[in-house]
Amino acid sequence: MREADSPSIPRHVAIVMDGNGRWARKRLMPRVFGHKAGVDALVRTVRACADRGVRHLTVFAFSSENWKRPEDEVSGLMALMMNAVAKHMAALREEGVRVRIVGDRSGISAGVIASWDTIEAATAHNQRIDLYVAFNYGGRWDIVQACKRLLAEGVDPSTLDEARLARHLVMHEAPDPDLFIRTGGELRLSNFLLWQSAYAELHFSDCLWPDFDAGELDRALQAYARRERRFGRVTASPPDADAAVPLSQPASFLSR
Ligand code: IPE
Ligand code: IPE
Ligand code: MG
16 A cells, blocks of 8 residues: 555655674574675565655665674675675666665775666666665764865855755755664664754664564554654644634743
8 A cells, every 4th residue: 555645654764774693693694694684674675665655765784883893794794785786776676766875985895886876877767765775874974074065165154054064964865764763672873864863753673674574664654653743842733723822922820
């Protein structure tokens, strides 16, 4: 069922795909085996999101801090990136998925970057769902690179505001995430989309990422649909607007 026009379906879902290593360890397999199963979970999730009318999906695939992992895991993740593009590009293109890779490209090999360029070009005209893969990404890095570009433009501090800074962040084409999901049981952001998630609804699941499926997604979407998003207001939609105290008449207890 496609519910793109329903406000209860988030326009933008962001996911910290965590738990691959523990999933592999439970099977007495190397961590990269878990990452490989994680790619299959990602492809399932892209399809499930598109079917439900989610327009933008951003996933955390490799953080600025993940370079601290053992060398064989890092090189395994780089190789997996290229294999995943080769394996899934044709299907994603056919299914209307527009793929963008966001993050710091310095330190990434020419081969990996070439595979990203290939899938971005092959899917550039798709419009069903945007898939942003955050690779070598960190929320703090994103804010610093935006500031550097603003300074290079010679920004006048008096004209700088939130909207102008946001236009320089790597996710500037997408609305802010409505729903932020983290699998794997940890209750933290780990430097993902710090600026953009200011008002995202948070959903944490103990499910290890390779086990994530449409049922898990639906649980997160159901939890989201029950939330009241206020954005600093008293209530999202006043039950009886006429009964509200006019702002020009402060309540009498304030002057006591
Ligand atoms: C997340 O899974 C994927 C990446 C960080 C690349 P982990 O590899 O962090 O899995 P756990 O948290 O160790 O189980
Ligand atoms: C966050 O998971 C990064 C990705 C999922 C790519 P981590 O496993 O790296 O996060 P920490 O280290 O537990 O905070
Ligand atoms: Mg982890």
